[in-house]
Amino acid sequence: MEIIHPEPATLRPISAHGSVGLTAQALLRAETTAVTVLRVAPGGEIGDHPARGDQTLLITEGSGQVRSGAGPWHDVTAGDAVRWAAGESHTTRSAAGLTAVAIEVSGHGG
Known part of the structure; x- marks a missing residue:
């Protein structure tokens, strides 16, 4: 077992x-899957980019x-999940x- 604590000192x-x-x-x-914890600081943004594969973003804390x-922009908050298809350009703020x-x-x- 490994317990991971995504804290500011361990985030890049x-x-x-x-x-x-x-x-x-x-x-x-x-090979085909990546799972990443993301933190967006107040006033921050994940710049517009295409999804490398089918992507789901599960908001665990906060809102944006x-x-x-x-x-158009859509509001999301903790508990919401957003899906983008492979190649779909998207932004989060x-x-x-x-x-x-x-x-x-x-x-x-395939």
Whole structure:
């Protein structure tokens, strides 16, 4: 058994795609699956980028907004889950800050 405590000291800063105030810690990396804890600081944003595979973002704490491409923003809060299809461009932002678990699945064995 391993207990993982995603704390500020263990999270790595991410600035890709123009992201601001984003930190991450990988929980699982496998050939077709990735599970990552993401923290968006108050006023932060995960910059617009295409999903590498089918992606689900489960908000575990806080609140924010998400959108697909240049579409409208949608409010999300703890307990909500958002799904994007592989290749779908998307952005997440938060005025108050949020923590989420991103689950990415690719290469369904085609």
